[in-house]
Amino acid sequence: MTSLAVTMKGQVTLKRDLLHHLGIKPGERVEFEKLPGGEIRVRAARPAGTIENFFHALDGKVKLKKPLSIEEMNDIAAAGWAGEFGKE
Numbered sequence: 001m002t003s004l005a006v007t008m009k010g011q012v013t014l015k016r017d018l019l020h021h022l023g024i025k026p027g028e029r030v031e032f033e034k035l036p037g038g039e040i041r042v043r044a045a046r047p048a049g050t051i052e053n054f055f056h057a058l059d060g061k062v063k064l065k066k067p068l069s070i071e072e073m074n075d076i077a078a079a080g081w082a083g084e085f086g087k088e
Contacts (some may be wrong), residue, residue, distance in 0.1 A: 002018060011088065022044045028044065030043070030044065031043050
């Protein structure tokens with residue numbers, strides 16, 4: 001079990017090995033869920049989307065910051081088939 005110190009501002013910095021274990025990269029978000037007994041569940045925040053948004057990204061109805069690459073489309077499709085896309 002890892003123990004971390006809390007700063008005067010009430011902040012905690014997660015160690016690199018914990019972030020790696022969660023699959024979190026710099027700039028990504030973390031979700032916290034309050035559980036009974038003073039426990040907290042920590043997990044990587046994964047964006048949820050719909051298949052309609054994906055298709056509209058292709059037809060131009062939804063504007064993306066940058067176009068999806070073939071590799072990104074393949075990753076999205078593989079995650080969807082594996083049941084990993086959009087899990088909360």
